[in-house]
Amino acid sequence: MKTKKIGLLLLALLLMLVAAGCGSKNTQTTDAGKPSGESSSAADGTQPKKLKDVKVVLDWTPNTNHTGLYVAKDQGYYEEEGLNVEIVQPGSGGADAMVASGKVPFGVSVQENVTQARTQGVPLVSIAAVIQHNTSGFAAPVDRNIKKPKDFEGKTYGGWGSPVEQAVISSIMDIDKGDVSKVKIVNMGEADYFTAVKRDIDFAWIFYGWTGIEAELRKQPLDMLYVKDFSDKLDYYTPVLVTNEKQIKEDPELVKAFMRATSKGYQYAIDHPEDAANILIKAVPELDKDLVMASQKWLSPKYKDDAASWGEQKEQVWQGYSDWMYEHKLLEKPLEVSGAYTNDFLP
Structure with a gap:
């Protein structure tokens, strides 16, 4: 659950991966766009609906920050949106590099990483705050x-x-x-x-x-x-769900579908923490069951907290933390906040 920080070497790698991703027409559709999965057979005997294969990459090993993703998959929320979602571990360069380059369309990050990346020209975009306040x-x-x-x-x-x-x-x-x-x-x-x-x-x-x-x-x-x-x-957002600008531009409907299902997953975890914990335990049986259960009960009320709805992000939070980072010489230039996050894909 430890936050991964982007250093200069990682930012350089991100920039190279983004360039590589943008230069290949088929990069995005390789993992996110090809329809290869199938839903269960329809009761009326019609042909089962084709599902889009979609990957979402975690920032770290599975934990209760990620429960809503596992719930959405387990409860069929992704399938209802026509998606066959695979939850994967970060590869070389980390989750941010994989999403920024278009290797996968969605991932888990933190506000700090998105802020640093965008001031270096890396097109990550935050599409939801997983937890409303910094824990x-x-x-x-x-x-x-x-x-x-x-x-x-x-x-x-x-x-x-x-x-x-x-x-x-x-x-x-x-x-x-x-x-x-x-x-x-x-x-x-x-x-x-x-x-x-x-x-x-x-x-x-x-x-x-x-x-x-x-x-x-x-x-x-x-x-x-x-x-x-x-x-x-x-009091910044950590973690957040991210995508990249190319994904938003080329297939906004996929982003909307993914977020509709994911939002339902996190709302389920808010309403039913014990059931949600058991779903995570079933999906990742090597986790400590007692820890998952206790963590989920503590964390579930904090997903939404005082926000109007789960996932909501506020401009003052993005502006305040980026100002703090710039004041402490952690950014080369101020962040253009409007491009760093969006609430447009929340249901």
């Missing part, structure tokens, strides 16, 4: 005595090597009159949070809905500092 923050075992940002001083932070990490730590420490230079920042790579804090890490950035819930189940209490509590600009 991520800095977590530490209670014995590290980290109750406020200034308590980061003298501690070791374990991250994944993105410039945004130090910028966020610095910005919330400034509010608490702390000194970020007194924080030791190390890259813990793909290390498990619980393993890392038993070794040389004092705190890390997590999504509470997964790692925090796992800590509860392990009976390992955490002190949690949510980043959104320190600035409205840090």
Whole structure:
């Protein structure tokens, strides 16, 4: 459930993949457009309806951020829209590169990645906010005595090597009159949070809905500092569903169909968290059943939260976070917000 950050090398790869994708007429239809699946036979004996094969790529391993996708597939919502949807793991370059290049039409990303990509000319577009408010923050075992940002001083932070990490730590420490230079920042790579804090890490950035819930189940209490509590600009969308500009231009009806079904999947998960959790467990049996169930019960009310409908995105959220990124020199230029997201495909 860890957020993947786009660095300069990944942005360069994205640009190359986009160029390659745009140069091939058949790239988009290879995965999203060819009708090869079939629905079940009609009761009146008519020929079964052909389904379009469509792939959606995850940002990470399957978890409760993705439940609505699995529900939409399991409950036949995609099939009702004429779609045969395959949920796949990210390949080389990650989900953003696969979607931006047109290799797959839909994927899971985060607002930060879309913002960085678009300021580099990569045509990702966010089409839905999976969760309405940012549920991520800095977590530490209670014995590290980290109750406020200034308590980061003298501690070791374990991250994944993105410039945004130090910028966020610095910005919330400034509010608490702390000194970020007194924080030791190390890259813990793909290390498990619980393993890392038993070794040389004092705190890390997590999504509470997964790692925090796992800590509860392990009976390992955490002190949690949510980043959104320190600035409205840090209450950004993570994760989001994305497509690319070419897909929107060439086949908007496919985007509408995909989003109609996906919205129903997430609404089902909002209304029936236990049933939705069991659908995810059935689809991905290697997941911890207790963790999935507890996480789903915690997260389901947060999908929609105070929004008028699931998936809704607000201009001020996109503007606020992109302004914050530009102010902290994480963007080369300001974001043109209007092109970065759209609510047009929500039902």
